[in-house]
Amino acid sequence: MKYQNIVLGILLIASVTIAESLNPSEEQVKIIDGEEFVQTPYGLMLRECVQNVPSGSYVQESEDGSVFIINDQKNFSKRLERNEKCVKNNPARKLKDSVKQFDGWLDYGDWYVPENTKLSKFESFYSVPNTPIGKNDQYLFYFIAAQNNDNSGSGHSVIQPVLSYTLEGWYFQSWNCCPSGQAINAPAVKNITPHDQVYGSIEVKNSQITIISQNKFGEQSLLTVDSNGRNFDWIAATLETYHVIECNDYPFGKMTYSQMNVTLSDGTQAVPQWDTTGFTECAGNTKIIDPKTITIQHNFRD
Numbered sequence: 001m002k003y004q005n006i007v008l009g010i011l012l013i014a015s016v017t018i019a020e021s022l023n024p025s026e027e028q029v030k031i032i033d034g035e036e037f038v039q040t041p042y043g044l045m046l047r048e049c050v051q052n053v054p055s056g057s058y059v060q061e062s063e064d065g066s067v068f069i070i071n072d073q074k075n076f077s078k079r080l081e082r083n084e085k086c087v088k089n090n091p092a093r094k095l096k097d098s099v100k101q102f103d104g105w106l107d108y109g110d111w112y113v114p115e116n117t118k119l120s121k122f123e124s125f126y127s128v129p130n131t132p133i134g135k136n137d138q139y140l141f142y143f144i145a146a147q148n149n150d151n152s153g154s155g156h157s158v159i160q161p162v163l164s165y166t167l168e169g170w171y172f173q174s175w176n177c178c179p180s181g182q183a184i185n186a187p188a189v190k191n192i193t194p195h196d197q198v199y200g201s202i203e204v205k206n207s208q209i210t211i212i213s214q215n216k217f218g219e220q221s222l223l224t225v226d227s228n229g230r231n232f233d234w235i236a237a238t239l240e241t242y243h244v245i246e247c248n249d250y251p252f253g254k255m256t257y258s259q260m261n262v263t264l265s266d267g268t269q270a271v272p273q274w275d276t277t278g279f280t281e282c283a284g285n286t287k288i289i290d291p292k293t294i295t296i297q298h299n300f301r302d
């Protein structure tokens, strides 16, 4: 059991009240020292730095730090002026040095795209694991992701279709962290139950990145973001958690990333040599079954 999680748990119980969330419903707003926070795949973030936008929206960054989000189909557009609080607390900064310092990432397989090529597409099926027995307000985030670890473009960024388990149950949601410190997500798709196969993909095309999170009924959480000169040179298949306080907060048994395809910009299929260096606990085990299959499991030894 992680000491910092126990401490965090006690702190949260002591100081947090959960307020009614306006938008989206899966956000649980926590009031800490009078400020509103939201739990995200990047840790607790100020609510004003988390944006839920209609599915299919396109996110553009400007050099002045403003972010413009547009969705013609939904007749939606929004300009976010540069927000110093968000810029200052941009969690993507923590991705820079080493992902291992990024609190929350546990079990993962990762791979660097070969230097002379670029990522074009990364897709995978995710098998939804069993629902955890423990109900401790834990947050489990399973995702494939890409990051520009080479420092290219305008700041570090992570793009990810995130299969989430929280008190609200299972849901699947496309996220980008964090242009100008804004964590942007499209509304989650629900109707997800254990043993479903859901589909996630990240595609880089004409300097736009499209993130798809799709349930077995074909419902999507879809987000497109400007690449802004970033080269997504590092990919991972991951479990990230927050507020896990006992082993029962993890599912029993496996979660599987399967039929993973990594397409490079020259059109070839890569054969990733996945590395597994993530921290784990509760008999956690990340297995590279083959270049297209990674399993993550806890509470089970075999």
Ligand SMILES: *[C@@H]1O[C@H](CO)[C@@H](O)[C@H](O)[C@H]1NC(C)=O
Binding pocket: 075
């Ligand atoms: C789109 O939004 C604008 C401004 O809110 C509104 O005036 C217009 O009627 C809307 N158009 C459609 C097709 O909904």
Ligand SMILES: *[C@@H]1O[C@H](CO)[C@@H](O)[C@H](O)[C@H]1NC(C)=O
Binding pocket: 123, 124, 125, 199, 258, 259, 260, 261
């Ligand atoms: C990966 O590619 C194979 C061969 O084209 C395809 O059958 C499989 O469905 C793809 N995987 C995903 C997650 O779409």
